[in-house]
Amino acid sequence: ILNVEQSPQSLHVQEGDSTNFTCSFPSSNFYALHWYRWETAKSPEALFVMTLNGDEKKKGRISATLNTKEGYSYLYIKGSQPEDSATYLCALMDTGRRALTFGSGTRLQVQP
Amino acid sequence: NAGVTQTPKFRILKIGQSMTLQCAQDMNHNYMYWYRQDPGMGLKLIYYSVGAGITDKGEVPNGYNVSRSTTEDFPLRLELAAPSQTSVYFCASSYVAGGGNQPQHFGDGTRLSIL
Numbered sequence: 001i002l003n004v005e006q007s008p009q010s011l012h013v014q015e016g017d018s019t020n021f022t023c024s025f026p027s028s029n030f031y032a033l034h035w036y037r038w039e040t041a042k043s044p045e046a047l048f049v050m051t052l053n054g055d056e057k058k059k060g061r062i063s064a065t066l067n068t069k070e071g072y073s074y075l076y077i078k079g080s081q082p083e084d085s086a087t088y089l090c091a092l093m094d095t096g097r098r099a100l101t102f103g104s105g106t107r108l109q110v111q112p
Numbered sequence: 113n114a115g116v117t118q119t120p121k122f123r124i125l126k127i128g129q130s131m132t133l134q135c136a137q138d139m140n141h142n143y144m145y146w147y148r149q150d151p152g153m154g155l156k157l158i159y160y161s162v163g164a165g166i167t168d169k170g171e172v173p174n175g176y177n178v179s180r181s182t183t184e185d186f187p188l189r190l191e192l193a194a195p196s197q198t199s200v201y202f203c204a205s206s207y208v209a210g211g212g213n214q215p216q217h218f219g220d221g222t223r224l225s226i227l
Contacts, residue, residue, distance in 0.1 A: 004154070032213050043116075043202065044155075046215030089154070098162075098208045099145060099170060100216060102154035 002030055002092045006103035013080050014111050020076045021106040023090030028053075028068040030092040034100060035064055035075055038087045047075075047088075080110040114138045118203050118219035125193045125226050133188040133222050135203030143208045144186040145216065146170075146178065148199040155202065161186055162208070193226045200224070 005024045013019050023033070032051045036044040048057040053068040061078045077084055087107045091100035119134045137144065142163050147155040157170030161180040175197055177189045186205075190197060200223050204216040 034215060036215075043218035043220050044216075046217075049213045049215050051213055091155075097160060097168070097170075098143060098206070099157050099160050100155070101157070101171075102147075104152065104154045 002027070002094055002101040004090055004092055004101055004103040006088075006090050006106050008106060009104070010107040010109070012109045012111065015080060015082060017080050017110075018076070018078045019080055019108065020074050021088060021108075023073040023075070023103055025071050025092060028071065029095070031095045031098065032093040033066055033073050034089075034091045034093060035073070036089040036091065038089055038105070040086075044089060075106075077108075080108070082110045082112050084108060085110050116203055116205055116217050116219035118201075118222050120222060121220065122223045123225070125190075125224065127193060127195065127226060129193050130189065130191050131193070133190075133201055133203075133224070135186045135188065135219060136184050137186075137203075137205040137217070138184065139205060139207070139217065140183065141205035141207045141217070142183070143206045144180065145204045145206075146176075146186070146188045147202045147204065148172065149202060149221075150199050158188065158201075190224075195226050198224060198226045 035047040038044040048064045050066040055066040066073045087105040089105045091102040116137045145160045146158040159178040161167045203219045206216045
């Protein structure tokens, strides 16, 4: 069973602030690392799928990096907006089942 | 674009009752999954399927059963509902082939309360 830790649990920032959160994992024995954005009362929505050490992905103001050697991935949001308020989930896909093991998420609230 | 469709959206059951949560996808995905989400916890895998006729247990399968008779449908059955099964249930699907790295697509969830 894969182990995934996310920090912080929650974060309050002001509109315009840039922020980042961490997904850490003790073992790099996984197939891929996924980031999802989950708004209240909606379904999780995929942001990024990353597989290689050193991978960097970007979508608008959101970007992510992966360091499998040191066991972490960072998600960055530049110039946070109220619509960025959501829970951000990190998950590892195992090599056999191709199923995801999720962290408990980082809940972001952006104040206007 | 329907994607992954779950029904019902909400349900209240009495202890000991049974029910089936429906999940259908129209994206021709081979893999399908059921997760449950408890407050303060991450999503936990209940069962998954790699194709029609093939299912396997995830981390928390006790009290649940699944079947996959078609590529499109992956129902989850609760036989004897217990209060511990009060949760939000998510169905997901993805296309897995070779070295492809596709994300999972989630349904809107079923909120289930057992009283």
